Amino acid sequence: MFFLFGLTTREHLQSTRSASCRYCGVFAPQQLIQRRTKLSVFFIPLLTVKKTRLQACTNCGGTSRLSGMEERSLAH
Numbered sequence: 001m002f003f004l005f006g007l008t009t010r011e012h013l014q015s016t017r018s019a020s021c022r023y024c025g026v027f028a029p030q031q032l033i034q035r036r037t038k039l040s041v042f043f044i045p046l047l048t049v050k051k052t053r054l055q056a057c058t059n060c061g062g063t064s065r066l067s068g069m070e071e072r073s074l075a076h
């Protein structure tokens with residue numbers, strides 16, 4: 001008997017806010033993206049293995065990972 005394991009990564013756009021980009025320095029809309037990596041067995045996603053939040057600049061396309069502290073400051 002064999003099992004088919006795999007990892008699937010999905011990205012969800014959560015919100016967009018205007019802020020100055022840390023890469024290009026332009027005040028442009030920044031997209032807040034949640035990325036989830038799931039462990040799947042026989043192509044059925046079972047567990048969320050990893051959850052990260054990214055901020056992507058719509059001007060230059062630069063992405064950066066958000067730390068827990070930055071996430072909290074975005075909530076306000």
Ligand SMILES: [Zn+2]
Nearest residue numbers: 021024057060
């Ligand atoms: Zn930028």
